[in-house]
Amino acid sequence: MRTSYKIVIVGSGAAGLMAAIQASQTEGCALITDGPLGHSNSVMAQGGLQLPQATAESEERFYEDILRSARGEADPRLVQNFVRQVAPTVAALERWGLTLDRDERGQIIRRLAGGLSEPRIVSVRDQIGPAIMKVLLHKVRSCDLELLEHRRVVSIEQVRGGSFRLRLRTPEDVEEELEAKAVVVCTGGISYREALKRRTHTTNPPNGNHVLFDHLEAMGLPMVHRDYFQYQPFGIVRTAVNGVGKAVPESIVNFPVRLLDRYGREIGEVRQDRYALTQLMFTLAREGRTAEDSEGNRGFWLTLADIDPADVARTFPKLHQYLVRERLLGQNVLVFPFLHYYLGGFKISPDCASSIPGLFLAGEITGGLHGRNRLMGNGITDSLVHGRIAGESACAYVK
Template sequence: MKGTPIEQALAEYTAAAQRPAPGAQPDTRELLRAFHPDHDAHAKVTLQVGPNKGDICHRQVAQLLQADARIDEADLAGSPVTETDVLVIGGGGAGCAAALVAQQQGARVIIATKLRLGDSNTVMAEGGIQASIEKDDTPQMHFDDTIRASRQVVDRELVAEMVSDAPDVIRWLIQQGMQFDLDDYGDLMTRRAGGTSAARVVYYRDYTGLEMMRVLREAIRTSDIEVWDYSPAVELLSSESGYCAGAVISSLKERQHKLVRAKAVILATGGIGRMHLNEFPTSNHFGATGDGLVLAYRLGARLRDLDSFQYHPSGLAYPQHLAGTLITEGVRSAGAYLLNGRGERFVDELQPRDHVAAAIIRECAEGRGISTGSGSGGVWLDTPSVELRNPGLFEARFPKLIQLGKKCGIDPRHQPMLIYPTLHYQNGGVVIDRNGQTNVPGLFCIGEASGGVHGRNRLMGNSLLDIISFGRRAGAHAAGRAHDRGHKKISIEHLSNLRRELTLAGMPLDSKGPLLFPGYANFENDSDYAGLRKNSEREGMQ
C-alpha cells in the first residue's frame, strides 16, 4: 500500500484538542459504489439452486450454500435420539435469551453449541445496546434512524417491533442481573451511535457484551436447561410433512452423531466473519462460520441480502498479529477524529459505518493513508484529542481499549492508533417474521443469522438489541409448540433433493458444508474427529 510511512506519520503527529472539519463530502451512494467491498464485482455470483435461485450472493457464501452435506443416511445408523420440546442451536446472546424464555414458559429446552456456552460474538460486543429512553428521544426516532441507515432495504415491521421492545429489553436484562453504567442519581447513561439523532446507546463500560453474556450464561447454568457444548449441528431433520423436526449434532466430546427430535428448532448460530470474505481480517469469534445459513437453506428457508456485509471502520491495523481486532465505535462517539497520512480529517466520523469504512478505504487506495511497510495500512484514530478534551475518560469508560493498547505497546491516551475496516457483521440472513419464524414450519431463526432487521447497514447498538428482542419472541413462540404431538418420522431426506438439484445444475459435489471452523484450525485433518466424517469418504480413504 502506498502512503505515508508509519514512522514518519507518527513523528509528524501532534495531539490537538480541536481540528478543522473535513472538506466537502461526496454523496454516500457514490462513495459506497466506488469503495465499499460489497460493491466489488468479483465478490458476487448468482445462486444456481435452492429457494434463492437467481439471487445475487457473495461468492464465498454461495460456495457453502451450494455445497454437499457433511453426512449421509449411513452415518446416522445407531445414533442415539434425544427428545425435547425446543432445540436451540447456538449459545450466544440470542440463543440464551430464547432458551431462558422458552424454559420459563414450561418447555423442555436443549441448547446445543459448537464451542462452549457463551462463545459468541455477543461476548465481544463493546459499544452498547440501543433503547430510546431519554426524554428528547422516541421509538419513532429510533425507527427512523434504523431505516435511514439500512439504505431503505429492510423489513419495516421487524424494525418497528424491535425499537418498541427496546426499553423492556433493558428492563429484562437488569432483571437477569445485568449492570449498566449509571449516573449519580442511578439513571442509565446514554451515548450516541454514528448515524443516529439522539443519545440512545446504554452500556457497561466497553464491556457491554461481556457483561450481558456472563449474566445470561450464568442464568442458563443455574437453571434446568440442558446444555450440550462442543456440539455443532451439521444438519437439520425434516418431518414427513415438511416441518423442521430437530437436528443432527456432531458431538466433539463423544465423537459421534446424535439426533435431537424437537417440536421447534431455533437457529441462533451467528455470523460469517471467520469466512474472511474478500480476505479481510475480522473482529468475529472463532466459530462465526455461517453454519445456520447453510442448514436453513437446505431445508428450504428463504434468505435475503446475501451480498451485504458490515466492515467496521475501526479494526486495528497495527501491530500485525492483532489485525482485525475491534476498537469500539464508542471511541468515535466520544469525539475521536479520523486523520489521514497528512494529518487531516477526511470524513464526518459519526456517519453510519458503511460510509466511514468506505471513506477510510478511499484514503488508503488513493495514497493518503499511512503505510506499515508490510503491505497493509490504515488511518489514525485520534484518541489523544479526546483525552485532551476529557482527561480520564479512557480509564473510566474504555478499560478494554487501554488493555488492548498495552498489548500493542501503545498508550491510546497519548498516541493515535492505526485502524482499517474489519469484517464485522452479516447484514442479511434467514427471512423471519415478527416472532422469528422462518418460512419452514417449526424452524425459527434469530440474531445475526437472520436478515431484514438491519437492511444493508447496521447501527451500533442495534445488534445487542436485535438478539434479545427477537430471542425472547422466538423463545415464547417456540415454547407454544410444546403442546403439539411431535413428529412421527424424522429424516434427512431433504438432502436427496439438494443433491439432485446440485447435479442438475452441474455443480461440483466436492466441497462440504457447513464449514464449522476456519481452515487454519485444521479441523478437517484432525484424526481425533475422523469418526465424524462421512462414511463413504472414510471408506474411500482406506
C-alpha cells in the first residue's frame, strides 16, 4: 500500500466498483473497502434494474414516473441526467459481459412494476445483483488500480493544497493513513443502523455503513431528506432474527396475489407503488386490522396459495427457487413492511460533486434522486449510473 494516490474510491458495491473502473483510467488509483471485495448490499438485489427504450418518449415517461413516485420531492436536474445516462451505463455493462434476459426474437425483456407507466424492469434470470456484481468484479480486477480490502475508512479531512487525508482501520484495530487528490465515497445506505434505532425489522444485513456517514454528517456536508427511508412491503415476519429478516421479492406482484387483513378482507391493490402500499399497511395496522400467526407475529396475509407454481417456475425461475427454498409455495404468508432503503443522503450535483471540491459521492449514500419514494429497480440503477459519473468526474478533477 502506498501513502499517496490520485483518486481513492471507498466502498465496493455497485457504485464503488463502477466508480473504480472509470477512475482507473487515471494512473494512481485505489479502491478501499471494509470487507472482502464486492461484499455489499448490491449483491442482494433481485428485482431488476430500470432501462427505458431508446426513444425520447420512453425517456420522458421514465422521467415523469420518477418525479410522480417521488411525490414532487426529487431534484429534477439529477433525475434528468440520470434518465439520460442509464442506457450508456447498461451498454457498458453489456460490453463487459452482462447478458440481459431476451425473448426469442432477441429483444430485451422489459417488465412492469408498481408506479411504472410502461414495462421497464430488465433482469438476468431475476437475479440482477449477483449478475451485475460478477461482471463488475471481473472488470475491476483487470483494471490498473490497487484494491485494498478489509480496511474501513473512518475519517476524511482536507489538508494543504486541497488534498484529502484518509484514516483507515483494519479488523485488528491497526490504524493507517493515506492521502488522495480526489475521493469518491460509495459507502451505501444506513437502513440497518436506522432499523436498530426504530426497533423495527429490516432487509439490510448488519454493516458498518453508518461510520463514514456519521463522520461526513458531523463535517457539515449538506444533506437532503435526512430522515426519508423506504420500506419493502413484503417482509416475512417469521424470518426476522435480531431485527434482520427476508422479504418476498416484489416481482411476486407479476402474479395474482392479494393482501388480506385479519378478517380475510383484501386491503388494497398490491401493485401500487411502495410508498402508497406501505403507508396503507401502517394505517391499517394502527386500526387493528393486522392478522396474527400461531407464534404471535402480526402482519397481513400475502396469498401465495393463489399462484400457480409452474407459472412462476417458467417466468421467474429464481423467484421460484427462492419460494421453494423458503417453503413458501402453496401457502399464505404473513408479511409486514421491513425497512429497506435510505432515500435521503448527501446532496450531490449531476456530476456527483459534493460541496467540497474533490470530494465526490455516489449510490445509496446520496439523496435527491428518489424524493419520497424510490421506484423498484432504481436502487441498483442509481448506484451504477452515479458510480460511473463519479469516477469520470474524479478523473476530470485530478487532470
